[in-house]
Amino acid sequence: MGAIMLQGTGSDVGKSVLVAGLCRALANRGLRVRPFKPQNMSNNAAVTVDGGEIGRAQATQALACRVAPHVDMNPVLLKPQGDRTSQLIVRGQVRGTLAARNWREGRIGLLDDVLGSFERLCGDADIVVVEGAGSPAEINLRAGDIANMGFARAANVPVVLVGDIDRGGVIASLVGTHAVIAPEDAAMIRGFMVNKFRGDPALFADGMSAVAYRTGWTTLGIVPWIHAARRLPSEDAVVLERASPAAAGRRVIACPITPRIANFDDLDPLRLEPDVDLVMVPPGRPIADAAMIILAGSKATRADLASLREQGWDIDIHAHVRKGRPVLGLCGGYQMLGRSVSDPDGIEGPAGTSAGLGLLDIDTVLTGAKTVRQVGGEALGARFNGYEIHLGQTSGPDTARPLGRLDDGTPEGAIRADGLVAGSYVHGLLGDPAQRRAWLARMGATASGVDHGADVDAALDEIAEQLEQHIDVDALLDIAQTR
Structure with a gap:
């Protein structure tokens, strides 16, 4: 070995x-x-x-x-x-x-x-x-x-x-x-x-x-x-510092970059879509003229909520919804969309309760065991496969209107009565081509049908081929055997 x-x-x-x-x-x-x-x-x-x-x-x-x-x-x-x-x-x-x-x-x-x-x-x-x-x-x-x-x-x-x-x-x-x-x-x-x-x-x-x-x-x-x-999916937030502006003629999907943003690779599949531009909005810039806003996950939901308000993004998000345009919250972003987020035990920071954006009739309490599991199910009439990593329990009237259901029949997420605002705890929700097509249809965009997993696999083969051409893999293997 x-x-x-x-x-x-x-x-x-x-x-x-x-x-x-x-x-x-x-x-x-x-x-x-x-x-x-x-x-x-x-x-x-x-x-x-x-x-x-x-x-x-x-x-x-x-x-x-x-x-x-x-x-x-x-x-x-x-x-x-x-x-x-x-x-x-x-x-x-x-x-x-x-x-x-x-x-x-x-x-x-x-x-x-x-x-x-x-x-x-x-x-x-x-x-x-x-x-x-x-x-x-x-x-x-x-x-x-x-x-x-x-x-x-x-x-x-x-x-x-x-x-x-x-x-x-x-x-x-x-x-x-x-x-x-x-x-x-x-x-x-x-x-x-x-x-x-x-x-x-x-x-x-x-x-x-x-x-x-x-x-x-x-x-x-x-x-x-x-x-x-x-x-390839990125795990390093340094890539967010190199965000590029939207291209002309495409529908913009905007995601604000909060200080403790997490699992933003959930949005990577959107980069495969020629009809849309994913714009990661840095601090100091407004969320302007987006066809859809996605709030990504967070490692510190209440702290990111405070930052979101400091940037004035809460005003931008409410204005966006008043224009009849959709918002999707994923994990921590889902929690932010509700009426309140409580952390009675100080798990993510100082104990207390923060007012949410009030766009979903739900409340979240950050307590209990951490949920970490792979899941599959159906939402918006399309299949999804992904995973959950989150603290807290979310409840409220809008959870009676789930965004989807897991394979075991458990309701998942919530969607507002008018359909404009939705939230989900599922990471990887947008990876399935049919699921992505359903979300793009809500903003009047067409989908490519490209399978994100297959694209990542093909990219790995391309990178491997480049390495075989440009580095001495045999010499590297010889070094490895000296252990």
């Missing part, structure tokens, strides 16, 4: 995409491959068959391996719910809340959970492809690290370092990492690659030689800018 770990010179260098592509490339070679990320921080989560939570990227990487997602693929998941606090998920289940001030103490013992998950995966694979988090050059975080070199050395997994040339300074970031990390950590790095190159890779040959000369690491290749990567 072999293992290889991809670490980056920083966040958003493309590690998640490269691990997914590499997993598919190795699976296409007939190997039993498993993805692994010791520690992840993201509010975009996926649900495993046994009702556990893992990072969205690891679920995509499992798809690349053509296996079902498992909690061992991401044993530690941190879900930020405030500027200084995160919910701690260990092997798929909530283990409490960590604050920035007690993070070092709080992660004591987590390395044992991480190593246990890793060894179980190794027992069922020919090779495990591991993704680091952030950068090993963050030496201020090295003590007690379980995400990068702390894991690599404990598990004796060789490392390949990834640099992002698109952001500039890639030589300095690669060589600088070698310079600042401990010699024992640097010895774990056996090779490097450069990602997101635009143009002729031959133009950077001298740059690759310079890095290899100064570090002693093996050159594994230059990965071009891969456009298919845009078709």
Whole structure:
């Protein structure tokens, strides 16, 4: 059994995409491959068959391996719910809340959970492809690290370092990492690659030689800018900072970007539709002239409600409804649409009750066990398959008018009497082509009929093909076998 770990010179260098592509490339070679990320921080989560939570990227990487997602693929998941606090998920289940001030103490013992998950995966694979988090050059975080070199050395997994040339300074970031990390950590790095190159890779040959000369690491290749990567679900909110304006002539579906927005990959299937433009509205901009508004999930519903009001988006949403245009709330967005959201135990922040938008006759109380499960059913006369991850119970007159029903007959969500405002706890609701067609019909748009899951799978094959062409996969496999 072999293992290889991809670490980056920083966040958003493309590690998640490269691990997914590499997993598919190795699976296409007939190997039993498993993805692994010791520690992840993201509010975009996926649900495993046994009702556990893992990072969205690891679920995509499992798809690349053509296996079902498992909690061992991401044993530690941190879900930020405030500027200084995160919910701690260990092997798929909530283990409490960590604050920035007690993070070092709080992660004591987590390395044992991480190593246990890793060894179980190794027992069922020919090779495990591991993704680091952030950068090993963050030496201020090295003590007690379980995400990068702390894991690599404990598990004796060789490392390949990834640099992002698109952001500039890639030589300095690669060589600088070698310079600042401990010699024992640097010895774990056996090779490097450069990602997101635009143009002729031959133009950077001298740059690759310079890095290899100064570090002693093996050159594994230059990965071009891969456009298919845009078709994979994203779990990192940094992508929202690059939101683009709407194209002329298309109907706009607008989603405001709240501070604790979660599972915004629910909206990815809308990007397949040529008749609509998905616009993620950043703070400081109004929600203007949209054909439909979608409120995405939230890791801190009451805090995001307050932010929504600070931005004046509540005024925009009410004006939108008065024009006879539809609104859909998903999970936390569904809760925001009601009359009130109560958090009597202070689960997501200070205890208390917040007034909702009042567009649905419902109330939500954030109490009880967390609901984490895969679900299927029918809404608007069309099939859906997805999952639920939410706290709280929602009740009220509009729940007697459910948006849909689960396969076991349980009513799901709520819809207003005039049909303009609806809410659902189902993530992935818009993934099914027929379900998406039903929603687009409500705003007078036509649907493409493209299957989002099939499109993601095709994108993984395209990325794998690019990696086979541009990096030395055989050399990488040789490094993996040195564990």
